[in-house]
Amino acid sequence: MKSDFEAVYSRHKAGIYNFCCRVLNDVDEAKDVVQEVFLRFFESPVRFDGELPVKVWLFRSARNRCLNVIRDKGKFSNIGYESDSVPATEAVDPDMHDAPVVVESLLVRMSIDYREILILREWNEMSYDEIAQALDITVPAVKSKLFKARKQAAAIYRKLYGD
C-alpha cells in the first residue's frame, strides 16, 4: 500500500516539475527545486498546517523556491517586460517547430509575474481560486493578471511568428 507521501508525490510531481521547468527554463535547476519541495513536505509535515490544500501548498512552495533561484542568479531580470525588447524576426511558421520550443521561446520572454500565472493556469490547469491561494492574491487580481499575461504572450508570439 502506498504511503501518504507517495500518493501526494505521484499525484503532483508532473505538475510541479512542469511548473518549475517553465518558470526557470532550466531542467537541472527545476529538478533541484522539485526535490526540495517534496522532501520538505516529507520531512516537516508540521509545517503543513492543513489550512491550504496540498496542491496549493506544493505550488506555493515551488514558486517561492523558483523565485529565490531567479533572484540568486539574477536570471530573467526582465521583471518589467517591454514589448520592444523582443527582437522582431521574420515571421516563422510555428508549426515548423515543436510545441515545447515555441512555448519556451514565448515564456522566456515574458515578465516573471505574468509567466508564472500563465503557467499555473495553462499548464497546471489550476482554478482561479487555487491560483489566488498559490500566489496570495485575490480572485479579481487573478482575472486581471491572466488577461494581461495572455495579452503579453500574444504580442510576443506575433513578434516571433507573425499572426
Add this chain to the structure above:
Amino acid sequence: MNCDYVQEQLSVFLDREEGFDETTLSHLYGCKDCQDFFSSAVKLRALANEGKLPYPDDLDDAIMRRAQRVRKTNPLSYRLNLPVYVLSTVAVVLLVVSFTFGFVMQEDIHQKQINAILQAPPAAVVYRMPTQLVYPALIREIKGGVK
C-alpha cells in the same frame, strides 16, 4: 464597451470560471482586436496542451532514496498528519472526560454499597454449589407414609 474589459471577460470565458459577462459577446462580433486576442489565447492553450514535459525517471529514484534516508534516520518517529490544534483539543477533551466519568463512577459505586447495606435482610445468605443428598431408605419411608 472597453476592449480591456471585454478581453478580461473573454479570458474568464476561456477558463470556464464563474462571472462571465455575456453582454461582451456582442462587442466581440464587431471588434478585430478582441477577436485577435481570443484566437491567440486559444492558440496558446493548444500549445500548452502539446508542450507538456515528461517527468524524468531519475528524479523519482533520487526523491524516494532521500525520503528513505530521512525515514531511516528517524526510525522511532511516528507521523500524525493532524494539525496541532486538533491534537491539543483531543487531549483536553479526553482529560475532562476521564475526570468527569471517574467522579460519576465513584459516586455510583458508593451509592450502591450504601443501598446494599440498607436494604439487606437481616439474614446471611450463603452462596454455595447446589447439592442433593439422597437417602433411599428415607424416601421409601416418606412414600409409605403418603400411602
